Amino acid sequence: MAITNQKQFQEHGQQIVFRLLRKRDWKLVSNEDRFAEGILTALDLLGQDGRDAEEVRKLVERETVRQYSIVLYESSRADGTSRQQRAFEELWTYLFPTALYRTKDEERAKEYTQRALIKTWEKGTQCTDPGRFLGWVRMVLLREVLMDARKDKKKPVMTWTDVDKPDSENPWEQVTEATSEDGRELRLLEKDILEEEKVQRFREALAAALSSEAQRIVIEGLFIEGLGVQAIAERLNTTPSNVYTLKSRALSRLRKNGQFRRILLELQEE
Protein backbone atom coordinates (compact mmCIF):
# COMPACT_ATOMS: atom_id res chain seq x y z
CA MET A 1 0.00 0.00 0.00
CA ALA A 2 1.32 3.43 -0.84
CA ILE A 3 0.73 6.59 1.17
CA THR A 4 -0.54 9.04 -1.39
CA ASN A 5 -1.61 12.12 0.52
CA GLN A 6 -0.89 14.11 3.67
CA LYS A 7 -4.11 13.11 5.43
CA GLN A 8 -3.33 9.43 4.96
CA PHE A 9 0.19 10.02 6.19
CA GLN A 10 -1.04 11.83 9.32
CA GLU A 11 -3.56 9.13 10.21
CA HIS A 12 -1.32 6.20 9.40
CA GLY A 13 1.68 7.84 11.10
CA GLN A 14 -0.21 8.64 14.28
CA GLN A 15 -1.34 5.02 14.58
CA ILE A 16 2.26 3.84 14.19
CA VAL A 17 3.42 6.16 16.99
CA PHE A 18 0.61 5.11 19.35
CA ARG A 19 1.14 1.43 18.59
CA LEU A 20 4.85 1.66 19.35
CA LEU A 21 4.24 3.52 22.62
CA ARG A 22 1.76 0.79 23.69
CA LYS A 23 3.94 -2.08 22.54
CA ARG A 24 6.94 -0.84 24.49
CA ASP A 25 4.83 0.34 27.41
CA TRP A 26 6.41 3.78 27.14
CA LYS A 27 4.45 6.09 29.42
CA LEU A 28 6.55 9.15 29.98
CA VAL A 29 4.78 11.18 27.34
CA SER A 30 1.90 13.08 28.87
CA ASN A 31 0.29 14.21 25.64
CA GLU A 32 0.55 11.48 23.03
CA ASP A 33 -1.35 13.43 20.37
CA ARG A 34 1.11 16.30 20.58
CA PHE A 35 4.06 13.89 20.72
CA ALA A 36 2.88 12.13 17.54
CA GLU A 37 2.21 15.46 15.85
CA GLY A 38 5.78 16.57 16.55
CA ILE A 39 7.19 13.40 15.04
CA LEU A 40 5.02 13.60 11.93
CA THR A 41 5.73 17.27 11.45
CA ALA A 42 9.47 16.55 11.52
CA LEU A 43 9.08 13.77 8.97
CA ASP A 44 6.59 15.73 6.90
CA LEU A 45 9.35 18.17 6.02
CA LEU A 46 11.03 15.36 4.14
CA GLY A 47 7.99 14.97 1.87
CA GLN A 48 6.45 11.58 2.45
CA ASP A 49 3.88 11.58 -0.37
CA GLY A 50 3.88 8.47 -2.48
CA ARG A 51 5.89 6.40 -0.04
CA ASP A 52 5.30 2.75 0.57
CA ALA A 53 3.40 2.10 3.84
CA GLU A 54 6.11 -0.23 5.13
CA GLU A 55 8.76 2.37 4.45
CA VAL A 56 6.67 4.98 6.27
CA ARG A 57 6.32 2.60 9.22
CA LYS A 58 10.10 2.26 9.51
CA LEU A 59 10.65 6.01 9.24
CA VAL A 60 7.98 6.85 11.80
CA GLU A 61 9.15 4.18 14.22
CA ARG A 62 12.76 5.37 14.00
CA GLU A 63 11.72 8.97 14.63
CA THR A 64 9.49 7.87 17.52
CA VAL A 65 12.41 6.04 19.11
CA ARG A 66 14.58 9.14 18.64
CA GLN A 67 12.04 11.48 20.20
CA TYR A 68 11.25 9.12 23.04
CA SER A 69 14.99 8.73 23.68
CA ILE A 70 15.10 12.45 24.43
CA VAL A 71 12.19 12.13 26.87
CA LEU A 72 13.91 9.19 28.57
CA TYR A 73 17.25 11.01 28.73
CA GLU A 74 15.74 14.06 30.41
CA SER A 75 13.62 12.00 32.77
CA SER A 76 16.61 9.88 33.75
CA ARG A 77 18.35 13.06 34.92
CA ALA A 78 15.48 14.37 37.05
CA ASP A 79 16.92 13.14 40.35
CA GLY A 80 14.50 11.99 42.99
CA THR A 81 11.38 12.32 40.85
CA SER A 82 8.88 9.61 39.98
CA ARG A 83 9.67 10.32 36.34
CA GLN A 84 13.27 9.27 36.93
CA GLN A 85 12.07 6.09 38.62
CA ARG A 86 9.76 5.37 35.71
CA ALA A 87 12.51 6.14 33.16
CA PHE A 88 14.85 3.61 34.75
CA GLU A 89 12.09 1.01 34.91
CA GLU A 90 11.51 1.49 31.19
CA LEU A 91 15.24 1.30 30.48
CA TRP A 92 15.36 -1.97 32.40
CA THR A 93 12.49 -3.39 30.32
CA TYR A 94 14.25 -2.23 27.16
CA LEU A 95 17.64 -3.70 28.08
CA PHE A 96 16.74 -6.96 29.74
CA PRO A 97 15.76 -8.85 26.54
CA THR A 98 19.08 -7.80 24.96
CA ALA A 99 21.00 -9.08 27.98
CA LEU A 100 19.05 -12.31 28.00
CA TYR A 101 19.56 -12.79 24.28
CA ARG A 102 23.28 -12.34 24.72
CA THR A 103 23.76 -14.43 27.87
CA LYS A 104 20.93 -16.98 27.64
CA ASP A 105 20.91 -16.93 31.43
CA GLU A 106 18.36 -14.99 33.45
CA GLU A 107 20.58 -14.38 36.47
CA ARG A 108 23.46 -13.08 34.37
CA ALA A 109 21.04 -11.03 32.29
CA LYS A 110 19.74 -9.40 35.47
CA GLU A 111 23.27 -8.69 36.66
CA TYR A 112 24.33 -7.07 33.38
CA THR A 113 21.15 -5.04 33.08
CA GLN A 114 21.56 -3.81 36.64
CA ARG A 115 25.19 -2.83 35.98
CA ALA A 116 24.18 -1.03 32.80
CA LEU A 117 21.51 0.96 34.65
CA ILE A 118 23.93 2.03 37.37
CA LYS A 119 26.49 3.09 34.75
CA THR A 120 23.75 4.99 32.92
CA TRP A 121 22.85 6.86 36.08
CA GLU A 122 26.48 7.61 36.89
CA LYS A 123 27.64 8.51 33.39
CA GLY A 124 24.47 9.47 31.55
CA THR A 125 25.79 12.95 30.82
CA GLN A 126 28.46 11.33 28.62
CA CYS A 127 25.71 10.60 26.12
CA THR A 128 26.24 13.51 23.75
CA ASP A 129 23.14 12.90 21.63
CA PRO A 130 19.94 12.44 23.70
CA GLY A 131 18.11 11.43 20.51
CA ARG A 132 20.23 8.29 20.53
CA PHE A 133 20.10 7.70 24.28
CA LEU A 134 18.50 4.27 23.89
CA GLY A 135 21.29 3.19 21.52
CA TRP A 136 23.86 4.59 23.94
CA VAL A 137 22.35 2.72 26.90
CA ARG A 138 22.32 -0.50 24.93
CA MET A 139 25.97 0.07 24.07
CA VAL A 140 26.73 0.44 27.79
CA LEU A 141 25.09 -2.94 28.42
CA LEU A 142 26.82 -4.74 25.55
CA ARG A 143 30.17 -3.29 26.60
CA GLU A 144 29.69 -4.83 30.04
CA VAL A 145 28.87 -8.22 28.50
CA LEU A 146 31.83 -8.07 26.12
CA MET A 147 34.28 -6.98 28.80
CA ASP A 148 33.35 -9.96 30.95
CA ALA A 149 33.41 -12.32 27.99
CA ARG A 150 36.89 -11.10 27.19
CA LYS A 151 37.95 -11.76 30.75
CA ASP A 152 36.40 -15.23 30.67
CA LYS A 153 37.47 -15.85 27.07
CA LYS A 154 34.32 -17.76 26.50
CA LYS A 155 32.21 -15.44 24.47
CA PRO A 156 29.59 -17.49 22.70
CA VAL A 157 29.04 -16.79 19.05
CA MET A 158 25.59 -17.32 17.65
CA THR A 159 24.84 -18.86 14.35
CA TRP A 160 22.27 -17.43 12.02
CA THR A 161 20.25 -20.60 12.66
CA ASP A 162 19.80 -19.44 16.25
CA VAL A 163 18.69 -16.06 15.09
CA ASP A 164 16.14 -17.52 12.74
CA LYS A 165 14.70 -19.59 15.55
CA PRO A 166 14.95 -17.30 18.55
CA ASP A 167 12.54 -19.29 20.65
CA SER A 168 14.08 -22.63 19.98
CA GLU A 169 16.45 -24.22 22.40
CA ASN A 170 19.27 -24.56 19.98
CA PRO A 171 22.49 -24.61 21.94
CA TRP A 172 24.87 -21.86 21.15
CA GLU A 173 27.65 -23.14 19.09
CA GLN A 174 30.98 -21.95 17.89
CA VAL A 175 30.71 -21.09 14.27
CA THR A 176 32.99 -22.98 12.03
CA GLU A 177 33.61 -21.19 8.78
CA ALA A 178 30.60 -19.57 7.27
CA THR A 179 30.52 -20.11 3.55
CA SER A 180 28.59 -18.26 0.91
CA GLU A 181 25.77 -20.18 -0.72
CA ASP A 182 27.07 -19.94 -4.21
CA GLY A 183 30.30 -18.42 -5.39
CA ARG A 184 28.59 -15.10 -5.94
CA GLU A 185 30.77 -12.57 -7.65
CA LEU A 186 31.97 -9.80 -5.41
CA ARG A 187 30.57 -6.45 -6.25
CA LEU A 188 32.52 -4.87 -9.05
CA LEU A 189 34.64 -2.06 -7.78
CA GLU A 190 34.48 1.26 -9.48
CA LYS A 191 37.12 1.42 -12.17
CA ASP A 192 38.11 4.98 -11.42
CA ILE A 193 39.04 3.96 -7.90
CA LEU A 194 40.77 0.72 -8.46
CA GLU A 195 42.93 -0.50 -11.25
CA GLU A 196 41.64 -3.89 -12.24
CA GLU A 197 45.08 -5.38 -12.52
CA LYS A 198 46.01 -4.45 -8.97
CA VAL A 199 42.69 -5.67 -7.68
CA GLN A 200 43.27 -8.95 -9.44
CA ARG A 201 46.70 -9.26 -7.89
CA PHE A 202 45.32 -8.48 -4.46
CA ARG A 203 42.59 -11.09 -4.90
CA GLU A 204 45.06 -13.72 -5.99
CA ALA A 205 47.28 -13.02 -3.01
CA LEU A 206 44.28 -13.14 -0.69
CA ALA A 207 43.07 -16.42 -2.22
CA ALA A 208 46.51 -17.94 -1.78
CA ALA A 209 46.66 -16.82 1.85
CA LEU A 210 43.12 -17.68 2.92
CA SER A 211 41.52 -20.96 2.01
CA SER A 212 38.16 -19.93 3.47
CA GLU A 213 35.97 -18.13 0.98
CA ALA A 214 33.97 -16.56 3.82
CA GLN A 215 37.12 -15.03 5.28
CA ARG A 216 38.12 -13.68 1.87
CA ILE A 217 34.68 -12.12 1.40
CA VAL A 218 34.91 -10.48 4.83
CA ILE A 219 38.40 -9.04 4.28
CA GLU A 220 37.65 -7.81 0.80
CA GLY A 221 34.21 -6.48 1.77
CA LEU A 222 35.34 -4.67 4.90
CA PHE A 223 38.73 -3.32 3.89
CA ILE A 224 38.60 -2.94 0.13
CA GLU A 225 34.98 -2.48 -0.86
CA GLY A 226 34.12 -0.52 2.29
CA LEU A 227 30.89 -2.44 2.71
CA GLY A 228 28.86 -2.28 5.89
CA VAL A 229 28.86 -5.27 8.21
CA GLN A 230 25.13 -5.73 7.61
CA ALA A 231 25.70 -6.15 3.88
CA ILE A 232 28.49 -8.68 4.40
CA ALA A 233 26.47 -10.59 7.00
CA GLU A 234 23.56 -10.80 4.57
CA ARG A 235 25.86 -11.94 1.80
CA LEU A 236 27.24 -14.71 3.98
CA ASN A 237 23.92 -15.46 5.62
CA THR A 238 25.41 -14.99 9.05
CA THR A 239 25.38 -12.49 11.91
CA PRO A 240 27.35 -9.25 12.24
CA SER A 241 29.18 -10.75 15.23
CA ASN A 242 30.30 -13.67 13.11
CA VAL A 243 31.56 -11.29 10.44
CA TYR A 244 33.91 -9.85 13.08
CA THR A 245 34.91 -13.34 14.23
CA LEU A 246 35.74 -14.21 10.64
CA LYS A 247 37.66 -10.96 10.30
CA SER A 248 39.77 -11.72 13.39
CA ARG A 249 40.58 -15.24 12.17
CA ALA A 250 41.45 -13.99 8.71
CA LEU A 251 43.74 -11.26 10.05
CA SER A 252 45.42 -13.77 12.30
CA ARG A 253 46.21 -15.98 9.29
CA LEU A 254 47.30 -13.07 7.12
CA ARG A 255 49.66 -11.84 9.84
CA LYS A 256 51.56 -15.10 9.61
CA ASN A 257 51.74 -15.05 5.83
CA GLY A 258 54.92 -13.29 4.71
CA GLN A 259 54.13 -13.64 1.02
CA PHE A 260 50.78 -11.86 1.37
CA ARG A 261 52.31 -9.06 3.41
CA ARG A 262 55.04 -8.54 0.81
CA ILE A 263 52.48 -8.27 -1.98
CA LEU A 264 50.38 -5.90 0.12
CA LEU A 265 53.42 -3.67 0.63
CA GLU A 266 54.22 -3.71 -3.11
CA LEU A 267 50.65 -2.80 -4.00
CA GLN A 268 50.77 0.09 -1.58
CA GLU A 269 53.97 1.39 -3.09
CA GLU A 270 52.98 1.04 -6.73
Added chain:
Amino acid sequence: MKDQIQWRERLGILASALENDRDPVLSCEECQACLPAYVEAELEEEKLTARFPAVWRHLLLCDECGALYADMLEISMLEEAGRLPVPAAIPAPDLSFLPSPTAAMRKWVREIATLIVAHRIPESVAEFSPLCEAFFERVEALGEAFQIHSTSELALAFGAEVSPTLTILAATFDTTKAILDMLDTAEGQPEYSATQLADLFKRTAHKEARRLGLSRSQANTFAADYLRAARDYLPLLVDSADD
Protein backbone atom coordinates in the same frame (compact mmCIF):
# COMPACT_ATOMS: atom_id res chain seq x y z
CA MET B 1 37.41 9.77 -7.10
CA LYS B 2 33.94 9.02 -5.81
CA ASP B 3 34.82 7.64 -2.40
CA GLN B 4 36.36 9.34 0.58
CA ILE B 5 38.76 6.52 1.22
CA GLN B 6 40.97 5.55 -1.67
CA TRP B 7 42.35 2.20 -2.73
CA ARG B 8 45.89 2.89 -1.51
CA GLU B 9 44.59 4.11 1.83
CA ARG B 10 42.41 1.05 2.20
CA LEU B 11 45.40 -1.20 1.64
CA GLY B 12 47.22 0.89 4.23
CA ILE B 13 44.46 0.26 6.76
CA LEU B 14 44.65 -3.47 6.09
CA ALA B 15 48.43 -3.31 6.54
CA SER B 16 47.96 -1.44 9.83
CA ALA B 17 45.44 -4.03 11.01
CA LEU B 18 47.99 -6.74 10.26
CA GLU B 19 50.58 -4.86 12.31
CA ASN B 20 48.09 -4.48 15.19
CA ASP B 21 48.59 -0.73 14.94
CA ARG B 22 46.52 1.53 17.12
CA ASP B 23 44.30 3.99 15.30
CA PRO B 24 46.22 7.29 15.24
CA VAL B 25 43.11 9.32 14.45
CA LEU B 26 40.31 8.27 16.81
CA SER B 27 40.38 6.99 20.40
CA CYS B 28 38.09 4.14 21.47
CA GLU B 29 36.08 6.59 23.56
CA GLU B 30 35.58 8.91 20.57
CA CYS B 31 34.66 6.00 18.34
CA GLN B 32 32.16 4.57 20.83
CA ALA B 33 30.49 7.95 21.21
CA CYS B 34 29.63 7.71 17.50
CA LEU B 35 28.50 4.09 17.48
CA PRO B 36 24.75 4.65 18.08
CA ALA B 37 24.67 7.03 15.11
CA TYR B 38 26.85 4.69 13.05
CA VAL B 39 24.50 1.75 13.67
CA GLU B 40 21.53 3.88 12.67
CA ALA B 41 23.31 4.94 9.49
CA GLU B 42 24.12 1.34 8.63
CA LEU B 43 20.50 0.29 9.16
CA GLU B 44 19.46 3.15 6.91
CA GLU B 45 21.97 1.87 4.35
CA GLU B 46 23.98 5.04 4.22
CA LYS B 47 27.48 5.01 2.76
CA LEU B 48 29.51 4.66 5.95
CA THR B 49 32.94 5.32 4.46
CA ALA B 50 31.66 8.68 3.26
CA ARG B 51 29.77 9.80 6.38
CA PHE B 52 31.97 8.29 9.08
CA PRO B 53 35.41 7.64 7.54
CA ALA B 54 37.25 7.89 10.88
CA VAL B 55 34.85 5.53 12.69
CA TRP B 56 34.95 3.09 9.76
CA ARG B 57 38.74 3.03 9.94
CA HIS B 58 38.79 2.66 13.72
CA LEU B 59 36.40 -0.29 13.63
CA LEU B 60 38.69 -2.11 11.23
CA LEU B 61 41.72 -1.50 13.43
CA CYS B 62 40.26 -2.02 16.89
CA ASP B 63 38.95 -5.46 17.83
CA GLU B 64 37.20 -4.23 20.96
CA CYS B 65 35.20 -1.49 19.27
CA GLY B 66 34.60 -3.73 16.26
CA ALA B 67 33.09 -6.48 18.41
CA LEU B 68 30.97 -3.97 20.32
CA TYR B 69 29.72 -2.47 17.09
CA ALA B 70 28.87 -5.87 15.60
CA ASP B 71 26.88 -6.72 18.73
CA MET B 72 24.99 -3.44 18.62
CA LEU B 73 24.22 -3.85 14.94
CA GLU B 74 23.07 -7.42 15.38
CA ILE B 75 20.64 -6.57 18.18
CA SER B 76 19.33 -3.53 16.29
CA MET B 77 18.76 -5.60 13.13
CA LEU B 78 16.82 -8.20 15.11
CA GLU B 79 14.84 -5.53 16.92
CA GLU B 80 13.93 -3.73 13.74
CA ALA B 81 12.82 -6.99 12.13
CA GLY B 82 10.74 -7.75 15.25
CA ARG B 83 12.85 -10.84 15.91
CA LEU B 84 14.52 -9.93 19.18
CA PRO B 85 13.01 -12.44 21.61
CA VAL B 86 11.06 -10.82 24.43
CA PRO B 87 10.82 -12.96 27.57
CA ALA B 88 7.32 -13.70 28.83
CA ALA B 89 8.17 -12.22 32.22
CA ILE B 90 10.70 -9.51 32.94
CA PRO B 91 12.02 -9.41 36.52
CA ALA B 92 11.78 -6.20 38.51
CA PRO B 93 14.83 -3.94 38.69
CA ASP B 94 16.58 -2.87 41.85
CA LEU B 95 16.55 0.91 41.65
CA SER B 96 17.87 1.56 45.13
CA PHE B 97 20.90 3.29 43.60
CA LEU B 98 18.74 6.20 42.48
CA PRO B 99 18.64 9.20 44.80
CA SER B 100 15.55 9.20 47.00
CA PRO B 101 13.01 11.99 46.46
CA THR B 102 14.03 13.40 49.84
CA ALA B 103 17.74 13.47 49.03
CA ALA B 104 17.10 14.95 45.60
CA MET B 105 14.76 17.61 46.96
CA ARG B 106 17.30 18.63 49.59
CA LYS B 107 19.95 18.96 46.91
CA TRP B 108 17.66 21.18 44.85
CA VAL B 109 16.64 23.25 47.88
CA ARG B 110 20.26 23.72 48.91
CA GLU B 111 21.37 24.73 45.40
CA ILE B 112 18.47 27.08 44.76
CA ALA B 113 18.67 28.71 48.20
CA THR B 114 22.45 29.14 47.89
CA LEU B 115 21.98 31.01 44.63
CA ILE B 116 19.37 33.28 46.20
CA VAL B 117 21.54 34.00 49.24
CA ALA B 118 24.56 34.64 47.01
CA HIS B 119 22.47 37.17 45.09
CA ARG B 120 20.76 38.90 48.06
CA ILE B 121 23.13 38.50 51.02
CA PRO B 122 26.52 37.55 49.51
CA GLU B 123 28.32 38.06 52.85
CA SER B 124 26.28 35.16 54.34
CA VAL B 125 27.21 32.55 51.74
CA ALA B 126 30.15 31.22 53.77
CA GLU B 127 27.97 30.37 56.76
CA PHE B 128 25.08 29.08 54.68
CA SER B 129 26.25 25.49 54.29
CA PRO B 130 26.30 24.72 58.06
CA LEU B 131 22.89 26.38 58.34
CA CYS B 132 21.56 24.02 55.63
CA GLU B 133 22.93 21.00 57.52
CA ALA B 134 21.26 22.11 60.75
CA PHE B 135 18.01 22.92 58.91
CA PHE B 136 17.74 19.51 57.27
CA GLU B 137 18.61 17.72 60.51
CA ARG B 138 15.78 19.55 62.18
CA VAL B 139 13.37 18.82 59.31
CA GLU B 140 14.26 15.15 59.58
CA ALA B 141 13.61 15.20 63.31
CA LEU B 142 10.25 16.85 62.77
CA GLY B 143 9.28 14.47 59.96
CA GLU B 144 9.38 14.91 56.20
CA ALA B 145 5.77 16.08 56.04
CA PHE B 146 6.68 19.02 58.24
CA GLN B 147 5.75 22.37 56.76
CA ILE B 148 6.46 25.80 58.18
CA HIS B 149 3.48 28.13 58.24
CA SER B 150 4.91 31.26 59.82
CA THR B 151 8.15 32.86 61.00
CA SER B 152 7.12 32.25 64.62
CA GLU B 153 6.71 28.54 63.84
CA LEU B 154 10.08 28.70 62.20
CA ALA B 155 11.60 30.23 65.31
CA LEU B 156 9.94 27.62 67.51
CA ALA B 157 10.92 24.72 65.30
CA PHE B 158 14.51 25.76 64.97
CA GLY B 159 14.90 27.30 68.40
CA ALA B 160 16.76 30.28 67.10
CA GLU B 161 16.34 33.82 65.98
CA VAL B 162 15.02 33.84 62.45
CA SER B 163 17.76 35.28 60.27
CA PRO B 164 17.13 36.40 56.65
CA THR B 165 19.12 33.39 55.40
CA LEU B 166 16.97 31.00 57.44
CA THR B 167 13.85 32.64 56.04
CA ILE B 168 15.16 32.22 52.49
CA LEU B 169 16.00 28.59 53.19
CA ALA B 170 12.59 27.86 54.74
CA ALA B 171 10.74 29.61 51.92
CA THR B 172 12.80 27.74 49.32
CA PHE B 173 12.10 24.45 51.09
CA ASP B 174 8.34 25.02 51.23
CA THR B 175 8.18 26.28 47.63
CA THR B 176 10.21 23.40 46.17
CA LYS B 177 8.21 20.85 48.12
CA ALA B 178 4.92 22.33 46.95
CA ILE B 179 6.08 22.45 43.32
CA LEU B 180 7.34 18.87 43.34
CA ASP B 181 4.11 17.66 44.92
CA MET B 182 2.23 19.26 42.05
CA LEU B 183 4.47 18.15 39.22
CA ASP B 184 6.14 14.92 40.09
CA THR B 185 3.95 12.18 38.76
CA ALA B 186 5.35 9.50 36.47
CA GLU B 187 2.18 9.16 34.51
CA GLY B 188 -0.33 11.74 33.46
CA GLN B 189 1.92 14.64 34.40
CA PRO B 190 0.01 17.91 34.21
CA GLU B 191 0.79 19.69 30.99
CA TYR B 192 2.84 22.85 31.28
CA SER B 193 4.81 24.76 28.74
CA ALA B 194 8.06 26.30 29.97
CA THR B 195 6.29 29.66 30.27
CA GLN B 196 3.42 28.21 32.26
CA LEU B 197 5.86 26.36 34.47
CA ALA B 198 7.81 29.56 35.15
CA ASP B 199 4.56 31.23 36.11
CA LEU B 200 3.71 28.35 38.44
CA PHE B 201 7.14 28.62 40.11
CA LYS B 202 6.66 32.32 40.69
CA ARG B 203 3.12 32.04 42.04
CA THR B 204 4.00 29.18 44.37
CA ALA B 205 7.09 30.98 45.67
CA HIS B 206 5.01 34.11 46.34
CA LYS B 207 2.31 32.12 48.15
CA GLU B 208 4.78 30.20 50.33
CA ALA B 209 6.71 33.37 51.20
CA ARG B 210 3.49 35.11 52.22
CA ARG B 211 2.55 32.14 54.37
CA LEU B 212 5.87 32.46 56.15
CA GLY B 213 4.89 36.02 57.04
CA LEU B 214 6.87 37.98 54.48
CA SER B 215 5.34 41.22 53.29
CA ARG B 216 3.85 41.41 49.79
CA SER B 217 6.88 43.20 48.36
CA GLN B 218 9.30 40.82 50.13
CA ALA B 219 7.32 37.89 48.75
CA ASN B 220 7.50 39.40 45.26
CA THR B 221 11.24 39.77 45.56
CA PHE B 222 11.61 36.20 46.81
CA ALA B 223 9.41 34.87 43.98
CA ALA B 224 11.56 36.63 41.37
CA ASP B 225 14.75 35.38 43.04
CA TYR B 226 13.38 31.83 43.25
CA LEU B 227 12.46 31.77 39.59
CA ARG B 228 15.89 33.07 38.57
CA ALA B 229 17.70 30.51 40.74
CA ALA B 230 15.46 27.59 39.78
CA ARG B 231 15.43 28.27 36.05
CA ASP B 232 17.93 25.45 35.36
CA TYR B 233 15.54 22.97 36.94
CA LEU B 234 12.69 23.79 34.57
CA PRO B 235 13.81 21.39 31.81
CA LEU B 236 14.00 18.58 34.36
CA LEU B 237 10.39 19.06 35.32
CA VAL B 238 8.78 19.89 32.01
CA ASP B 239 8.14 17.16 29.49
CA SER B 240 10.23 18.19 26.49
CA ALA B 241 7.71 16.70 24.10
CA ASP B 242 5.13 19.15 25.36
CA ASP B 243 7.33 22.19 25.19
